[in-house]
Amino acid sequence: MNSYRVPQLAKKYTDYDMIRQHTEIPSFPDSRARLLQVFVGRTDEKGHQELFALATSLVQLAMDTHDRIDTISGDRGEQEMRSRQLNVLAGDYLSSRFYQLLAHAGKIEMIGKLSGAVSEVNARKMTLYERMKKLLVSADEYLRETVQLRMQLFLSFTDMMRDEDKSLWNSLLMEFSTCETIAHEMNRMRDEQQMLHSYAFWHMYENSNDEERSHLRQMQIEPRIWSALVLKYSVSEVLLDKLRESTHRIQLLLQDEAELQGLQEIDAILEPYLSYVQPSHAAVRED
Template structure:
């Protein structure tokens, strides 16, 4: 089966796995980031020793969804009625996803993977604490550095545990770029879901110039694009077919996120 078909199949199985009729009555369906599904799938493929890749991808993605869901919890203390119920259910749904990923891994009897993901979640939460409770003199680069780590931390830590360290830089930059696009949109438009914005949290109720912050975000986005459009790979470098597929996907999803070496066809994929 082609990689794309396998990934789409896993994507739909995740949606089905987290589907809950009662939650669906009150909450929007949880988003599944298919870019992360693909990345996880290719990492396990590259490692080559995991038989039930589908189950592992599902478990990590559902763990990520649990974390993402808890970030949607509002701090408004004046909620009543339906809004209060929605907040309570948001908390419970996040807990549901978090327990579900444990259950999937328990079926695989893979205690080591449970430990890896648990440690990664702990480190991710520490990064979030550093981000949201930074010292008053923290500069924009401090926030960007932590935001980059937060956005793909589970995947990066898994890649490191699997010994696929040469993938981590491009993965981290791609998902960081995706997050920066979202953050710019949050700040550039009036959005009802600003509570899911990291940057919004640190500039609300401050005298920070929002337009200036948007400019800084765009500058960082350009830095990432320039980094990956430079001809920095050796002309005869050979990429694994899985990394090559991933880079091709990233390039299609974000056309400005590419290497000129790939566009010039000077890199071969290993069989």
């Protein structure tokens, strides 16, 4: 199947009035899903690439939705409580759809692999969160671990890949997961609801003085202080540099694979990230 329509197919499971009214579904794992569809389309499982991309994306959305559930104690308003409950229910619902899709297609082995990957992700998250609670995480460690968490579900398909594709698949998955993570962190940096313990937080905490660290340790840092620190420590520039490096590595990988079937599709996955770092970039590849 040449066309990429996984996000549209996923809306059948995510576009419910109850969900949209009381909570928000996280960003779709578009780059990873699209990359998975390309590489599975080159295997003996060709014909199931769309199914695998959809099912894996639903699992990812379920986990990301559960991650939105905060653990802050204390009284809550009715709307806040309802939103929290809907995050739980929405995550559980999306997980159930993944099982249903793969079971209906007879892909029981893939259910086991993805379920195992979910357990691995949760274990890694717990380790990371424990270090975060103790303020022991560096900015680079946070970014590296977050990228690994984004990759884990999709790595479940590596054994399915053709031997000659495995190295490129793993490298591109890491780089596109890095691009997705950086784009997400750039948005978090500007969102008062998500800025704490974002990449920006760890970068500033790592480089700040004692007084600034004291502000950062507060669970509700004043927006004006946050904005001043973001500017002082050039967080946007740091993230853009990292994104630029990752897109450059992707371009080098693709140059080495000029005959790869699906190369044009991978170029399309890369294009949005190039627009971040090269606003005037023309979508033309030099052979």
